[in-house]
Amino acid sequence: DAKTTQPPSMDCAEGRAANLPCNHSTISGNEYVYWYRQIHSQGPQYIIHGLKNNETNEMASLIITEDRKSSTLILPHATLRDTAVYYCIVRFGSGNTGKLIFGQGTTLQVKP
């Protein structure tokens, strides 16, 4: 699976958009970009995923560059409860592996 690079930490003001970047320059054509987050002492929680088109759900938006070498997770109106570690992962979309390999993630601190 392709490796990802994320900044170790970020701050965001409550009510503002949080934009979390991720580099995945070695991503291959059949690998998807997934985002999970982990709130302190809980299990990781799925947020969103995409292949090449931008995606949006009730939690967030995912913007993937045209060359697919990087992406941005957007939390449109961050709240204090969004404080968590955010993981960007690339994963095969089909085939014989279901593995998710987690990196170190970005610790997002939402401040009042």
Place this chain on the structure above:
Amino acid sequence: DAGVIQSPRHEVTEMGQEVTLRCKPISGHDYLFWYRQTMMRGLELLIYFNNNVPIDDSGMPEDRFSAKMPNASFSTLKIQPSEPRDSAVYFCASSLRDRHNSPLHFGNGTRLTVT
């Protein structure tokens, strides 16, 4: 749905003792994963099953660790004998199928402390 259920939530044991962690996946899910999380190493995949069969156990640290899935609704992770370096939070996760649109659902973990 109650989600992925892990037990116990906390386990404290002495070095050398056997430890058994338990997981009940979401009903209907046919993939089950065991992860371990420590401050030093982050989240590590230990093993995963498909339809109760172990597919990849390359992350299992050593022979002291074993995992079983006797049926679709239950899995165990056993450490025998336990050592202080096994102290970590152990997560179980399940997913519906190995498809790109099938996210993993995680339990809330078992915090293991080996003294």
